[in-house]
Each structure stands twice: as C-alpha cells, then as structure tokens.
Amino acid sequence: GLVYILLPFMILPLYSAIEKLDNTYIEAAKDLGASKLQTITKVILPLTMPGIIGGCLLVLLPALGMFYISDLLGGAKNLLIGNVIKSQVLNARDWPFGAATSIALTIAMA
Structure with a gap:
C-alpha cells in the first residue's frame, strides 16, 4: 500500500532533476572518454542529487508516519x-x- 501512495513523491522530483540535466555534460563526458558507468557516477548522479535528496525526504517523512499501516491492512x-x-x-x-x-x-x- 505504501508504494502506491509514495511512489509519485519520489518519481516527480527525480523526473524534474533529470529533465533539467543538460545533455552537453553527457556529450562532454563521452568526448573525454568516460564509460557509461563513469558518466552516470561522475556526471549524472551529482547533477541530479538535489532531486534524489528531495524525493527521499518527500518519501521518508510520510513513510515514518505510516509505520502502522501494515497493522491496519493486515488486521x-x-x-x-x-x-x-x-x-x-x-x-x-x-x-x-x-x-x-x-x-x-x-x-x-x-
């Protein structure tokens, strides 16, 4: 039940952060000889970190409040x-x- 409720709160900040990502950084990493893994870890991940942190906070705080939802669902x-x-x-x-x-x-x- 929690996944269906909280998944949009994680997807929306991630989508926003990835949408703002400039493709020239990825092209520059490829031109400089970076592999796909290096491009993700050294370029994409640091640039999208605000969206990742924002999504984690938006999901973590309600999830802590919904700790007893499983008791209600299971009975x-x-x-x-x-x-x-x-x-x-x-x-x-x-x-x-x-x-x-x-x-x-x-x-x-x-």
Whole structure:
C-alpha cells in the first residue's frame, strides 16, 4: 500500500532533476572518454542529487508516519511479513530472526 501512495513523491522530483540535466555534460563526458558507468557516477548522479535528496525526504517523512499501516491492512486475522518482523524485533526481542527475515524479504523483492 505504501508504494502506491509514495511512489509519485519520489518519481516527480527525480523526473524534474533529470529533465533539467543538460545533455552537453553527457556529450562532454563521452568526448573525454568516460564509460557509461563513469558518466552516470561522475556526471549524472551529482547533477541530479538535489532531486534524489528531495524525493527521499518527500518519501521518508510520510513513510515514518505510516509505520502502522501494515497493522491496519493486515488486521488481527491476517499475518503480514512486516507484522512478523515488527513483533519479533519489538515484542519477542529476537533481533537475529527479525534481521534474517528482513534480509530474506529484501532478496525476494530484488
């Protein structure tokens, strides 16, 4: 649910930053012999950093406020993986299980 709500708040600043990017910088990097990876890391990423930071702030702050949305979506009858991780870390104090479940969820999403 959070992705559908907060995705536009990340896409719009990124789109704005990429739209403002001048193509002559990319052409200059190619003329100077930079590879595609070097062009991204040395030219595009630093020039779009204000949009990236702005998007992260616009997404992070509401996401922190919506921490308990998974409780509302899942309720008492449905078990969601986020609820399991939260209960293992906060209630059962089983940090290794919570960390392993978080990593497994991250790998599964990638």
